[in-house]
Amino acid sequence: MDESAEKGFEEEIIGKNELRDKTNGIIYGGGYLLGVVALDNLLMSKDRFEIKYFFVSGRRIKSLAFLPGDSFPSLSDICPSAKLYEREIADMFGIMPLNHPDLKPLMLFPENWDAAVHPLRKDYGGVKCIGPDFKRYGEYKYKKVYGDGIFEVPVGPIHAGIIESGHFRFSLRGEPILQLEIRHFWKHRGVEKLCEGKSLSEALKIVSRISGDNSVNITLAYLTAAERILGINVPQKVKHIRVIFAELERLWNNVRDIGFIFMDIGFNLWAQNLFVVLEDILRMNKSVTSHRYMFDIFRIGGISDTAYIDGAKAGDIAGLLEKVKDELKKAEKIVLNSPSVTDRIELAGKINKKTAQELSLCGVCARASGLKRDTRIEIPYLLYGENIKIEPAAFEEGDVFARTRMRIKDAFESIKIITSLCRSLPGLLPEAETAADKEAADAASNTIAAGIFRAGGREAIGNAETSRGNAFFYISTDGEGKIYRLKYIDPSFRNWPAIQYGILGDIIADFPLVNKSMNLSYAGNDL
Amino acid sequence: MKIPFFIKNIFETKTEGEESWGKVETAGNELKKDVYGKLGRSLFIRLVDSGSCNACENELSALSNPYYDLERFGLKFVASPKHADILFITGCMTRNMLNPVLNAYNNIPEPKFVVTIGDCAGESSIFRESYAVMGPVSKRLSVVMHIDGCPPEPKTIISSLISLFRK
Ligand code: SF4
Numbered sequence: 001m002d003e004s005a006e007k008g009f010e011e012e013i014i015g016k017n018e019l020r021d022k023t024n025g026i027i028y029g030g031g032y033l034l035g036v037v038a039l040d041n042l043l044m045s046k047d048r049f050e051i052k053y054f055f056v057s058g059r060r061i062k063s064l065a066f067l068p069g070d071s072f073p074s075l076s077d078i079c080p081s082a083k084l085y086e087r088e089i090a091d092m093f094g095i096m097p098l099n100h101p102d103l104k105p106l107m108l109f110p111e112n113w114d115a116a117v118h119p120l121r122k123d124y125g126g127v128k129c130i131g132p133d134f135k136r137y138g139e140y141k142y143k144k145v146y147g148d149g150i151f152e153v154p155v156g157p158i159h160a161g162i163i164e165s166g167h168f169r170f171s172l173r174g175e176p177i178l179q180l181e182i183r184h185f186w187k188h189r190g191v192e193k194l195c196e197g198k199s200l201s202e203a204l205k206i207v208s209r210i211s212g213d214n215s216v217n218i219t220l221a222y223l224t225a226a227e228r229i230l231g232i233n234v235p236q237k238v239k240h241i242r243v244i245f246a247e248l249e250r251l252w253n254n255v256r257d258i259g260f261i262f263m264d265i266g267f268n269l270w271a272q273n274l275f276v277v278l279e280d281i282l283r284m285n286k287s288v289t290s291h292r293y294m295f296d297i298f299r300i301g302g303i304s305d306t307a308y309i310d311g312a313k314a315g316d317i318a319g320l321l322e323k324v325k326d327e328l329k330k331a332e333k334i335v336l337n338s339p340s341v342t343d344r345i346e347l348a349g350k351i352n353k354k355t356a357q358e359l360s361l362c363g364v365c366a367r368a369s370g371l372k373r374d375t376r377i378e379i380p381y382l383l384y385g386e387n388i389k390i391e392p393a394a395f396e397e398g399d400v401f402a403r404t405r406m407r408i409k410d411a412f413e414s415i416k417i418i419t420s421l422c423r424s425l426p427g428l429l430p431e432a433e434t435a436a437d438k439e440a441a442d443a444a445s446n447t448i449a450a451g452i453f454r455a456g457g458r459e460a461i462g463n464a465e466t467s468r469g470n471a472f473f474y475i476s477t478d479g480e481g482k483i484y485r486l487k488y489i490d491p492s493f494r495n496w497p498a499i500q501y502g503i504l505g506d507i508i509a510d511f512p513l514v515n516k517s518m519n520l521s522y523a524g525n526d527l
Numbered sequence: 528m529k530i531p532f533f534i535k536n537i538f539e540t541k542t543e544g545e546e547s548w549g550k551v552e553t554a555g556n557e558l559k560k561d562v563y564g565k566l567g568r569s570l571f572i573r574l575v576d577s578g579s580c581n582a583c584e585n586e587l588s589a590l591s592n593p594y595y596d597l598e599r600f601g602l603k604f605v606a607s608p609k610h611a612d613i614l615f616i617t618g619c620m621t622r623n624m625l626n627p628v629l630n631a632y633n634n635i636p637e638p639k640f641v642v643t644i645g646d647c648a649g650e651s652s653i654f655r656e657s658y659a660v661m662g663p664v665s666k667r668l669s670v671v672m673h674i675d676g677c678p679p680e681p682k683t684i685i686s687s688l689i690s691l692f693r694k
Contacts, residue, residue: 112622119658157627158575160606162588165576165624186623187578190659206653212582212678275592282589292680293582523581 008228008461009054009061016066016073023053023064023075031057033360034463035489036085037474038068038093042122049095053082054461054472056378061461074100081360081494092120102143107185107526110138119193120485143181145171150178153508157186164522168511175507180500187526195486200226200475201300203483208295210488211524213256216249216294217466218488218524223298224381224462225473232301239382241309244317244421245294246382246464251414252281253467253519254407255324258331260516261404265344270334277327284320288313314422321415328415332408335401345400349514351502352398363469365495365518368406369398375465388417398502400517410467468492468520490524554685559600561692569601573611573635577628577664578654579618583645583678587615590681602688608634619647619654620662632668641670642691644684646677 014022027033034054042048047067053075054063066072074097075082086097087106094116097103104110108117114137118124142152156167167183191210195203207222208215220242227234234242259274282292289297289307297307309317335341351361356369366373372392376384384390393409395402459476469491478484495518503514576584590597591604605611608631616628632641643649643664654660664670674687 109623111626124658157624158631162574162584162591162604163576164579164581164584165627186627187576187618187621188623188659189578189619189621189654190657191654194654194657209580209582209653209677212580213585215580215582272593275589276594279589279592279594286680293585293678295582295677521581522576523579526578 006228006231007459008225008463009063011052011063011065014064014066016068019053019064019066020073020075020078023055023079026055026057026062026064027079029057031055031062032357033079033081034061034470035472035474035487036082036089037485037487038089038095038120039476039485040093040120040122049093051089051095052474054474059378061379061463068095070094071096071098073098076101079360080358081497084493084497092118094118094121104141107188109185110140111136113137119190140183142169142183143179145179147173149173166522166526170508170511172508176505177503177508177511180503180511182496182500184496184522185526187522189527191527192486192488195483197482199482200229200477203486204298204300205296207488208298210527211466211490211492211521212293212295213253214249214466214468214471214521214524216245216297217464218471218490219298220246220382221462221464221466221471221473222475222488223300224464225460225475226300226462228460228462229458229475229477230300234301238302240421240425241303241307242298243383243388244309244314244418244425245289245297245307247414247417247421248281248285248317249294250465250467251321251324251411251418252278252285254411254414255281255328257467257516257519258328258335258404258407258411260519261345261400261513262331262341264513264516265341267334267341270331273327274331277324280320281324284316288317309425311425314425318419318422321419325412325415328408328411335404335408342401344513345404345517346397348400348506348510349403349499349502349517350397350399351498353396355498355501356398359498359501360494361469361498362494363465363467363491364403364406364410365498366469367394368402370394370396373469375463375470379463381462381464383421388421400513403517466491468524469495471524488524488527490521490527492520492522492525495520496525554682554689555595555597555600558602558685558689558692561689569603570613571603571605571611572613572615573605573608573631574615574617575624575628575631577616577618577624577648577662578621578660579645579647583617583647586678586681586684587617587644590684595681595685597685608632609636611635611639613640613642615642615644616648616664616668617644619652619657619660620664620667622659622661625661625667628664629667640672641668642688643670643673645679646675649673649675 034056037052039050041050049068050065051068051072052063052065054061074086086100089095090097090103091106091108150171150173153170157165165186169181170177171179191206195206208219210218255274256278259271263271285294286292297304351369353370356366356371362373372394376390377392395406457479462473464471471491472489474487476484503511574587614632614635646652647654648664650663652662655662672691674684676683
């Protein structure tokens with residue numbers, strides 16, 4: 001195997017002054033930014049900091065790597081989606097992007113953290129940054145709109161319902177929204193630092209709790225990277241089962257999200273109807289995997305014992321999905337045919353294609369704005385691209401209506417995939433695990449436990465399509481095979497800024513609807 | 528009259544499934560008796576997420592679905608802490624959420640109780656060692672009850688609330 005297949009990406013080492021030209025080249029060639037990862041090599045023998053820009057270009061992932069010293073040129077003008085990553089690097093490593101238009105602290109709120117603290121530096125001791133007196137270090141400056149009759153509406157971080165925490169600040173004149181500034185990262189838990197120094201299997205528990213409703217798919221992205229590092233090729237059957245769980249999670253997420261849309265347009269009957277379906281799926285999850293949200297169902301190289309699907313369980317799943325399908329068909333009919341529904345959701349929260357492109361959106365939001373982006377197609381993993389062929393699809397309108405239809409389409413697609421996999425599963429596993437499989441898996445976990453694998457000083461990336469879009473992991477290991485740096489990028493991190501554009505000109509009353517139609521995660525975003 | 532699907536669905540599940548509908552119903556009615564008896568009226572809950580993974584929130588929203596429908600037992604999630612009797616906290620209490628959580632707590636009128644939901648909010652949180660985490664919640668506020676689980680299931684939350692009022 002060549003090196004790029006082992007790591008999952010091709011790397012080009014460049015000088016930091018070439019970054020802008022090279023990026024321009026990739027973007028004009030149709031590529032887009034997938035994520036930015038910074039590393040502190042203090043403990044390894046290279047120049048101290050290193051930054052890698054990852055792009056999707058064609059069907060490959062390409063990285064531009066360079067040594068920034070203590071600053072690097074900002075890409076925010078030629079590639080606006082780089083803005084947030086650059087702010088994050090400034091926070092976490094203290095490496096400064098030059099000519100950045102909005103270099104406020106991102107995760108480390110100026111009120112709570114000393115500006116000299118950069119937690120992801122290797123020489124940061126991990127001391128909790130709080131004085132007994134709750135000392136305020138600084139002040140966060142919101143973007144202001146000036147003019148006659150302009151007023152601000154701050155919302156959050158604590159919201160009215162059972163929702164995660166985040167702050168939204170609207171500037172309005174009369175009814176229409178002139179500007180929205182999203183201030184997130186209230187829930188910043190320091191997940192990346194927490195994983196450092198842990199072994200690849202120890203970190204699994206943390207990774208599956210990054211964003212609870214996308215736990216399965218995020219874990220799969222992690223496992224792709226971890227298994228690349230360990231050189232493990234998982235058996236066909238394991239891939240099979242993993243895809244069933246991945247699609248099951250996508251399905252219940254979409255059912256819930258369609259329900260939320262009904263709820264926010266005041267169509268409570270159908271919202272509750274879908275919540276009943278959702279509860280049915282969650283209960284089935286519990287009976288199949290012994291966890292309603294399917295936490296901890298994977299281990300490196302396999303599936304954990306509690307979640308092993310046999311023929312009977314596969315039958316249960318397929319049976320319930322028949323019912324889910326019927327309900328979704330009815331819901332689709334209502335969405336498409338009731339003027340009282342379409343009136344509310346058409347044209348609301350419109351994100352046009354150009355914005356989607358510039359912000360490197362992913363997942364449902366990208367597909368509803370005319371970009372055919374789906375990790376399962378672009379960067380195939382597990383059975384995707386092998387046994388399972390997914391047709392690239394997109395809607396052009398970019399409004400709530402398009403996102404709703406995209407979700408319904410995704411849900412039907414998941415049902416199709418799960419049903420066909422459940423049907424072919426019994427053929428793959430005559431009895432439970434075969435002895436040979438078990439041996440291979442045991443051998444793999446033994447090498448992991450003994451720490452004598454080839455993981456020392458390696459790096460790899462992993463991707464997976466969650467119900468919200470692409471989840472990305474970069475992992476590098478130290479000499480002993482422990483995690484040296486783990487970077488996770490949530491689809492929500494890419495997609496949140498889009499709401500700031502989609503909501504312009506709409507009224508505040510539409511904001512919950514637009515927000516729910518994208519249903520982004522706060523936890524995954526804040527890390 | 529044709530019975531709407533979702534109502535039919537509830538009746539159907541009444542007779543099947545390992546979590547029998549009847550159990551939730553009895554538990555709920557007991558809870559209602561307690562709530563009305565001890566507080567004179569219904570119980571208002573304010574939920575604050577102090578850094579969860581969102582699965583705990585999902586379970587709390589599930590309490591309002593037609594299967595459980597907590598509100599008919601006299602328990603209601605409210606928008607403002609000023610209306611609340613009880614504060615639910617999920618999540619590991621991050622540094623950035625610390626001040627908002629304390630603020631919400633201070634705005635709840637007396638008498639008030641704090642209940643923490645999920646392992647993150649308790650002593651055994653896996654995020655506890657992080658530089659950004661100030662938990663467990665009990666270090667900052669006095670907590671009357673902690674509900675275990677990652678996340679605790681809706682029926683666990685209901686039965687824990689019953690035991691709280693029995694105390
Ligand atoms: S206790 Fe578990 S489910 Fe609840 S927020 Fe924490 S990790 Fe998520």
